[in-house]
Amino acid sequence: MQVPAQVEYERATSVEHALTLLARYGPEARILAGGHSLIPMMKLRLAQPEVLIDINGLTTLCYINLSGAQLHIGTLTRHAELLASRIAGEHFAILHDAERVIADPIVRNWGTVGGSLCQADPSEDLSAAFAAMKGTMVIQGLTGTREVSAREFHTGPYETVVGPAELLTEIRLPIRAGGGSGYQKVSRRAGDWPVGAAGAAIWLADGLVADAGIGLAALGATHFVAAEAEEYLRGRPATEENLQRAGEIAAANCHPVSDQRGPADYKRHLAGELTTRVLRVAVGRARGETVPRSASCDSR
Amino acid sequence: MRLTLTVNGSEYTRDIEPRLLLIHFLRDDLGLTGSHWGCDTSNCGACVVWLDETPVKSCTVLAVMADGRRVRTVEGLARDGELDPVQRGFTECHGLQCGFCTPGMMLTARWLLDRNPDPTEADVREAISGQVCRCTGYENIVRAVLWAAREGGAG
Numbered sequence: 001m002q003v004p005a006q007v008e009y010e011r012a013t014s015v016e017h018a019l020t021l022l023a024r025y026g027p028e029a030r031i032l033a034g035g036h037s038l039i040p041m042m043k044l045r046l047a048q049p050e051v052l053i054d055i056n057g058l059t060t061l062c063y064i065n066l067s068g069a070q071l072h073i074g075t076l077t078r079h080a081e082l083l084a085s086r087i088a089g090e091h092f093a094i095l096h097d098a099e100r101v102i103a104d105p106i107v108r109n110w111g112t113v114g115g116s117l118c119q120a121d122p123s124e125d126l127s128a129a130f131a132a133m134k135g136t137m138v139i140q141g142l143t144g145t146r147e148v149s150a151r152e153f154h155t156g157p158y159e160t161v162v163g164p165a166e167l168l169t170e171i172r173l174p175i176r177a178g179g180g181s182g183y184q185k186v187s188r189r190a191g192d193w194p195v196g197a198a199g200a201a202i203w204l205a206d207g208l209v210a211d212a213g214i215g216l217a218a219l220g221a222t223h224f225v226a227a228e229a230e231e232y233l234r235g236r237p238a239t240e241e242n243l244q245r246a247g248e249i250a251a252a253n254c255h256p257v258s259d260q261r262g263p264a265d266y267k268r269h270l271a272g273e274l275t276t277r278v279l280r281v282a283v284g285r286a287r288g289e290t291v292p293r294s295a296s297c298d299s300r
Numbered sequence: 301m302r303l304t305l306t307v308n309g310s311e312y313t314r315d316i317e318p319r320l321l322l323i324h325f326l327r328d329d330l331g332l333t334g335s336h337w338g339c340d341t342s343n344c345g346a347c348v349v350w351l352d353e354t355p356v357k358s359c360t361v362l363a364v365m366a367d368g369r370r371v372r373t374v375e376g377l378a379r380d381g382e383l384d385p386v387q388r389g390f391t392e393c394h395g396l397q398c399g400f401c402t403p404g405m406m407l408t409a410r411w412l413l414d415r416n417p418d419p420t421e422a423d424v425r426e427a428i429s430g431q432v433c434r435c436t437g438y439e440n441i442v443r444a445v446l447w448a449a450r451e452g453g454a455g
Binding site: 001002003004005006007008009011032035036039040042043052054056080103104105106107109110190191 | 301317318319320321324340341342343345348351354355356357360361362364365367408426427429430431
């Protein structure tokens with residue numbers, strides 16, 4: 001039987017209240033959102049906070065909307081809500097591709113976008129997706145808000161730039177012309193963490209790749225990003241040969257480790273293959289082609 | 301701390317520890333043992349109950365998180381003495397053997413059919429993909445849910 005250790009519990013009634021509670025209790029307090037990472041860790045004593053600050057009542061953090069040329073996602077948005085959001089899927093197919101293969105439908109009902117990002121698991125799909133989309137994280141503290149690039153949000157496994165008395169409140173994704181995106185994951189069974197996964201965003205202009213974003217999950221990529229492959233593609237035509245070369249570069253520059261999900265050399269192979277496949281999907285979508293769903297998500 | 305919630309239409313108030321998991325509250329404090337406590341790691345889905353309008357894995361939800369909310373368990377599936385079409389489907393199609401996964405499977409099936417009254421087989425398999433059955437190979441569970449959609453009418 002697994003039960004969490006004794007813990008105090010506070011229910012935040014506003015973002016400001018949550019921040020005040022965080023400041024009062026210090027580093028031994030943890031934010032409780034969906035709890036689908038934190039509660040299992042508490043059962044195993046991998047996390048042993050003294051106080052939980054429940055933010056599930058903060059409905060002001062549950063939204064997905066367009067603001068100018070940006071998509072704004074409140075961090076208490078449940079995974080299921082992001083998957084169901086027409087506006088998110090219309091502009092960022094990568095988000096729906098990724099959400100379809102995150103955990104399972106029941107976990108997605110309660111797990112939150114912000115919780116996944118702050119858990120900062122190196123295998124977390126949305127971290128790779130937001131890195132590929134070159135998103136921005138909005139972090140609120142008692143004295144104001146600051147913005148941090150999605151690519152600078154994670155400082156290491158299970159570590160982020162969010163300070164002890166701060167809260168991640170919003171993710172912003174820029175909507176740029178000529179864009180297409182996609183996400184693919186290989187996992188051992190339905191609902192599992194990835195053996196490896198790749199997300200890509202491509203922006204085309206005048207037949208060339210104006211910009212590219214490639215995110216890798218579970219593959220040991222620094223800040224979840226395949227920067228060298230992105231750099232290779234920039235300014236080149238999106239030909240099959242170039243997409244394959246980008247995959248090879250991504251594979252050569254990541255640092256997967258062997259574990260129970262697979263040996264490092266297999267994961268490196270996946271990094272290359274998935275990068276190329278997901279780039280094909282992103283380029284197809286950027287060109288306005290209809291990419292069959294079977295080609296755009298997990299083939300398990 | 302004080303917890304007040306509605307379970308299957310009845311309101312309950314109890315004093316509980318914040319660390320108490322919802323599955324244990326339902327089984328041990330309220331005696332509603334229809335919800336099963338399985339893997340404890342949010343993998344198997346035996347503990348699925350509804351929290352407000354959606355199914356959740358109650359081994360990974362603290363009971364205090366249900367304060368002020370509505371919970372629906374398998375004991376709340378039947379209405380006015382009439383089995384839910386999903387329950388009838390599991391009976392008709394032999395949708396269970398040992399029965400351990402069944403309450404969670406049926407609550408997810410009810411949720412699916414409320415949102416999608418005419419699901420494909422793939423829709424059913426996707427809906428229950430976070431729940432484990434070690435008896436049926438899922439075939440009869442899928443048949444049972446499709447039976448409920450076809451024969452059962454609205455839940």
